[in-house]
Every structure is written in structure tokens, then in C-alpha cells.
Amino acid sequence: SQQGEEDPQALSIQEGENATMNCSYKTSINNLQWYRQNSGRGLVHLILIRSNEREKHSGRLRVTLDTSKKSSSLLITASRAADTASYFCATGEAGTASKLTFGTGTRLQVTL
């Protein structure tokens, strides 16, 4: 799999349900970030979790990081129609200057 590969590729849920997206990566990282992209728009930074952290919360978002499994999950609780977007994980790899490596994204559709 590619660095920063999300699973599932697409997810459709109803408003009020929880949405869980997973991200796997290959190399050693210093941190992992999640971004949201609405169709045809730019990226919005959601949350950054450092390699020495296991869980982080921000509002309705909960991110976990398991460095032993090289994986992360993003949980959106009580989803809303406005959460409809593509979600990308991006890793800051250990030993590299500053570039982020993005996954292919999970397309989330929240219906009323």
C-alpha cells in the first residue's frame, strides 16, 4: 500500500451517525495530520497528532495513532450533512525536511 493510504475509499452514512476513517502508512513518522477537502476547494487542517501521542480530541473529532501498527483513525461523531467532504491523512516523515505525504483520501457522504 502507499504511504498514507485511507480506508475506506468511500463512506456513506446518515446524519447523526458516527464516521470512522482509517489511514495506514509505511515509514517512520514524526506526526500525522488530517485534512478535509470540500469538492473543488482547498484543504482545511483538522488535527495534528504527534508520534508520541496516542489519542487526541477536537470537538466532534477523535484521532488515534498506533505507531506499532503504522495506522491512524479519524472518528467524526454525530455527523452532519456539512461534514460531507473528502478526508486525507498526511504524514510528516522522520528524517525529511518538511514535506507532507498525503493519502488518497476517503470520500464521506452524509445524507439527511
Next chain:
Amino acid sequence: NAGVMQNPRHLVRRRGQEARLRCSPMKGHSHVYWYRQLPEEGLKFMVYLQKENIIDESGMPKERFSAEFPKEGPSILRIQQVVRGDSAAYFCASSPRQATRGQETQYFGPGTRLLVL
């Protein structure tokens, strides 16, 4: 505090023409990153610049592509003799300090969508 600005938002070029994409980082940010996104794909890193310096261009194609971030003015991504395969969304991001090992959040602009006919 304005965010990262990119212009134009949409750019149409014919094969063989030049494309110039501009990026103004957030106020107080001196580090700029360019990424390319092909349809239905994630972003791919192209280049990282500081004022008047290219720090990492490992993602830049060897030919036709160049980037600069002058002392004054926006960062410019320049594509010479564009081909249809250059059609993509090009995003710029900025950070206040060097995003060493990815510790610093990068803030993204709205992107420039380049279409090569």
C-alpha cells in the same frame, strides 16, 4: 488575518504555452510549499521554498517546472510548454517556521485549477 492566497483560481492554457501560478503566504509566514493534485487523488509534494531559497525540490519534474519565492512578492510556480498531463489542481501551503519533520501545521490556499487544452 487573510489566509493563503492563490491566483488565478482557474487557468486555461493551450499545449505549448506557459502557466504562471502565484501564491501569497499567510502574513508572518516565510515558508511556502507547492503540491499537485490529480483528479481523484491525494496531494503530491512538489517543492519547499523559503525567501530566495529552494530548500527541497525533490517532487518537481526535472524539466519545464520551476519555482521561486523572491524577497518581495508572491511565490511563483512556473510551467513552461504545458502538456495535457499538467492539468491538475496546484495547491500552495505556508507555515510560520520550517515545518521541521512535519511538526508545523501547513495552511493551504484554495488552489489553482489548471486546464491544458
